[in-house]
Amino acid sequence: MLKRFFILCSGVDKDIVESCANGEQNKYAGIGATVFFTAIMAFIASGYALYTVFDNPYMAIGFGIVWGLLIFNLDRFIVSTIKKRDKFSTEFWQATPRIVLAIIIAIVISKPLEIKIFEKEINAVLLKQKNDMALSNKKQVSNFFKTDVDKNKAELDSLKSAIKSKEKEVSNLYTSYITEAEGTAGTKKMGKGPIYKEKRNAYDLSVRQLDSLKNANAKIIAEKEIRAKELQANLDKKVSETQPVIDGFDGLMARINALNKLPFIPSFFIMLLFLAIETAPVIAKLLSPKGEYDFKLEDKEMGIVNMLTQNRYQSELQKKTDAEIYDKVYAEIKEDRELFQYKKKGAMELLKLQADGFVEKQKKSM
Template sequence: MLKKFFIICSGADTDILDNCAIGEQNKFAGIGATVFFTAVMAFIACSYALYTVFDNALAAICFGFIWGLLIFNLDRFIVSTIKKRNNSIDEIIQASPRIILAVIIAIVISKPLELKIFEKEINQVLLEQKNDLTIANQNQIAAQFTPNVDALSSEILNLHSQIATKETEVNALYDIYITEAEGTAGTNLLGKGPVYKEKRDKHDAALAELQQLKADNKTKIAATENQITQLNSNYDAQVATTQPIIDGFDGLMARINTLGELPFLPSLFILLLFLAIETSPIFAKLMSPKGEYDYKLEDAETAVKTWVEQKISERKILLKTDQKLNNRIYNDIAEDDDIYTYKLKKARELIQLQADSFFKHQKNVL
C-alpha cells in the first residue's frame, strides 16, 4: 500500500509500471518517497515561517498545508515530465529549467528551517539589536525634552542665585549696623545713634525685600519644578509608548536579516542538504539507464504519435482526392448541352421578368 502511494507520488504511469519488474517499481517508489518527504518539509518550514508572522498556530498550519501541497504538485510535475532520451545532452537541456525550479524551491524551504535551527543564536543577536535600539530611542526622545529641562533647571538655579545674592547683601547690611552700634566701624561711636538707626532701617528694608524675594522665587521654583516633572512624565510616557515597537522587532524579515549576520558555513550546509534532497529525483532519473518502464512509455507515446500522424496524412490525401474529383465532375458538367440549354432558358425568363417589372415601375411614376 505504501509502495503504491509513493509510486503515485512519483507521477509515473501506474498502468505501465504495474507490468514492469519489481526493481523498476522500487526505483519509482524511491523517487516518489523523496517527493513526498520534500513536501512534508515544505509544510513544516512554511508553518513555522507563518507562525512567526501571525502568531496563530491554526492559520500557520492551514497555510503551511496548502504550501506543502503546492510544493508536492510542483515536484511531482518536475519529476514526471522528465523523459529518458537517447542523447544525454538532450536530457540535460530538457531538465535544466526543472533543475532551476528545484533550486528555487530548495532555497524557499531551507530558510524557515534555518531560522528554527539557529533560533537561539538569532534571539541573542536580536536581543543585542533591541538593546541598541532602546538606547538610541531613549536618546532620540531625550533630545526632544533635554533642552527644555536644561532651560528650566537653569531658571531654578538663577532664582536660587538671586536669593543667595540678596542674603549676602542683607548679611552685609547687618554687619554694618552691628559694627556701628559697637563703635568698631563707621562713626566709631559706641551706642545707637542716628547713623545706627539709618543703617538699621536700611537693613530691615533689605531683609523685607529678601523675605518677599524668597516667597516670590519659591512660587516660581515650584512652578518650574512642576514643568520639569511634567516634561519627565511626557518623556517616560513616550518611551513607554515606543518601547513595544522595539520589543516586537522579531518578525520574519528581522530574523532573516539576523540570520545573514551569523556564520555563513552552517547555513550553506543546510541549503546544500535541501538542494540535494530537492534535485535528487531529477538527477536520479537523468543518471539511471533507460529501463523497462521508459521503453514501454516511449512505445505507448510513439504509438499514439504514429496513429495521429497517420490520421492527419489520410485526411490530407482524402482532401486532395476530393478536390480532384470535384474538378473533373464540374468540368464534365460544363460540357453538357442539356444543362446549357436549361440554364439559357431560365436566364431568358429572368431577364423578361426584370424588364416587365421595370416597365410597371416607370408607368406608375408617370
C-alpha cells in the first residue's frame, strides 16, 4: 500500500511500472518518497512562516497545506517530465530548468525552517534591536517635548532662584544687624545704636519683601510644577503608545533580517541540506541508468509516434488522391453538353431579370 502510494508520488505511468521488475518499482518508490517528504517539509516551513506573520494557527495550517500540495505537484511534475535519453548531456540540458526551479523551491522552503532552528539567536538579535529602537524612540519623543519642558523648567528655576536670592539677602541682613548689636562687626560698638536700628529696619523690610515674594511666586511655582508633571505625563504616554509597535517588531521580515545578521556558514549549510533534498529526485533520475521502465515507456511512445506518422501519411495520401479524382470528375463535367445548355439557360434567365430590374429603377428615378 505504502509502496503504491510512493510510486504514485513519483509521477510514473502506473500500468507500465506495475509490469516492471520489483527493483525498478522500488527505485521509483524511493523517488516518490523523496517528493512526498519534501512536500511535508514545505508544509511545515510555510505554516511556520505564516504563523510568524499572522499568529493564527488555523490560517497557518490552511496555507501550509496549500503550499505543501503546490510543492508536491511541482516536484512530481519535475520528476515525471525528465525522460532518459541516450546521451547524459541531453538529459542534463533537459533537466537544467527543473534543477533551477528546484533550487528556488529549496531556498523558499529552507528560510522559514532556518528561522525556527535559530529562533533563540534571532530573539537575542531582535531584543537588542528593540532596545535600541526603544531608546531612539524615547529620545525622539523627548526632543519633541524638549522646548516646552526646557522653557517651563527655566521659568520654574528662575522663580525659585529669586526666592533663594532674597533669602540669602535676608540672611545677610540678619547677620549684619546681630553682629552690630554684639559689637563684633560694623561700628564694633556693643548696643542698639542708630546703625543697629538702620540695619534692623533694612532686615525687617527685606523679610516683608521675602514674604511677599514667596506669596507671589508660590502660586506660579505650583502651576509650573503641575505643568512639568503634565509634560512628563504626556511624554510617558507618547512613549507607552509607541512601545507596542516596537514590541511587535518580530514579524517574518524582521526575523529574516535578524537571521542575516547571524554567522553565514550555519545558515548556508542548512540551505544546502534542503537543496540536496529538493534536487535529490532530479539528480537520482539523472544518475540512474536507463531501466526497464524507461525502455517500455520509450517503446509505448514510439508506438504512438509511429501510429501518428502513419495516420498523417495516409491523410496526406488520401487528400492527394481525392484531389486527383475531383480534377478528373470536373474535367469530364466541363465537356458535358447537356449540363452546359442547362447552365446557359439559367444564366440567361438571371441576366434578363437583372436587365428588367435596372430599367424599372431608371423609370422610377425620372
